[in-house]
Amino acid sequence: SQKIEQNSEALNIQEGKTATLTCNYTNYSPAYLQWYRQDPGRGPVFLLLIRENEKEKRKERLKVTFDTTLKQSLFHITASQPADSATYLCALGGSGATNKLIFGTGTLLAVQP
Amino acid sequence: NAGVTQTPKFRILKIGQSMTLQCTQDMNHNYMYWYRQDPGMGLKLIYYSVGAGITDKGEVPNGYNVSRSTTEDFPLRLELAAPSQTSVYFCASSYTAGTTGYNEQFFGPGTRLTVL
Numbered sequence: 001s002q003k004i005e006q007n008s009e010a011l012n013i014q015e016g017k018t019a020t021l022t023c024n025y026t027n028y029s030p031a032y033l034q035w036y037r038q039d040p041g042r043g044p045v046f047l048l049l050i051r052e053n054e055k056e057k058r059k060e061r062l063k064v065t066f067d068t069t070l071k072q073s074l075f076h077i078t079a080s081q082p083a084d085s086a087t088y089l090c091a092l093g094g095s096g097a098t099n100k101l102i103f104g105t106g107t108l109l110a111v112q113p
Numbered sequence: 114n115a116g117v118t119q120t121p122k123f124r125i126l127k128i129g130q131s132m133t134l135q136c137t138q139d140m141n142h143n144y145m146y147w148y149r150q151d152p153g154m155g156l157k158l159i160y161y162s163v164g165a166g167i168t169d170k171g172e173v174p175n176g177y178n179v180s181r182s183t184t185e186d187f188p189l190r191l192e193l194a195a196p197s198q199t200s201v202y203f204c205a206s207s208y209t210a211g212t213t214g215y216n217e218q219f220f221g222p223g224t225r226l227t228v229l
Contacts, residue, residue, distance in 0.1 A: 004155075008153075031215065032215045034217065034218075041223075042222060042223070043117075043203050043205075043220030043221055043222050043223050044156070044203070044218075044220050045220070046217035046218065046219070049215065049217060051215070089155070089156070091156075093215055097163075097209075098144065098161060098163055098169075099144050099207045099215060099216055099218065100146075100158060100161060100171070101156075101158070101218065102158075103148075103155045103156040103157075104155055105153060105154060105155040106155060
C-alpha cells in the first residue's frame, strides 16, 4: 500500500538557519506533490505545489525539490524565524481529475530565537 | 470571502448518538473533501465530491455518510457514533483541476469530536 514518511521527530533549529524537511514515499507514482503548514488547532494552509516533471520550486524563503527517482521531496525554509514554527505536511496527488491527496503525518518544526 | 466554514467547533457525543458536521464554502469550488486527523496519524480522506449530486468514498468511509445537494454545502453524517470516531474533522475544497493542472485545497478550521 502507499506509504508517505516524514520525520516523526521534531526538528529544532536556531533562528536564521535553514530548515530542511524530508518527505519520502513508496508504492506510489504521484503526478504532483504539495506542502502545507498547520498551526495548532487550525486547518492546514497550502504553501507550494510541484509537479512530477519539475525539479525545484521557490516562493520567497521557501524551496521545494522533487526527485521521482529517489521518491523524495525536500522542503527548505531559509533564514528561518520563530514565526515559522509549525507542523509541515507533505501530500501526494495522482493524475486523476479529483485533486485527491494522500497526506504524510507531518513534521513539527521549532525555530528557537 | 469567509472561505470554508465548519460547525460546530467542538462536540461531545455519547456512544450510539448521531450528528451532522456542517461544511460550507463560498468560493464556488466544485471539489469538496472530508478528512479526519488523529494524533500522529496525518489526514485521512473520508469522502469527497466533485460536484453537486456526486460523492465518492475515500480511504476511511465506514461509519460516515455524505450528501452534496448544492455547490456550497457538504455535510458529513455520523450514524451510531463510536469511540473510534473521536478525532478532529476537516472539510476542504478546491478548484476543478481542469487542463491547467492541479490545485491547492482550502481547509476549514476543523471540528473536534469526542465520543464517550
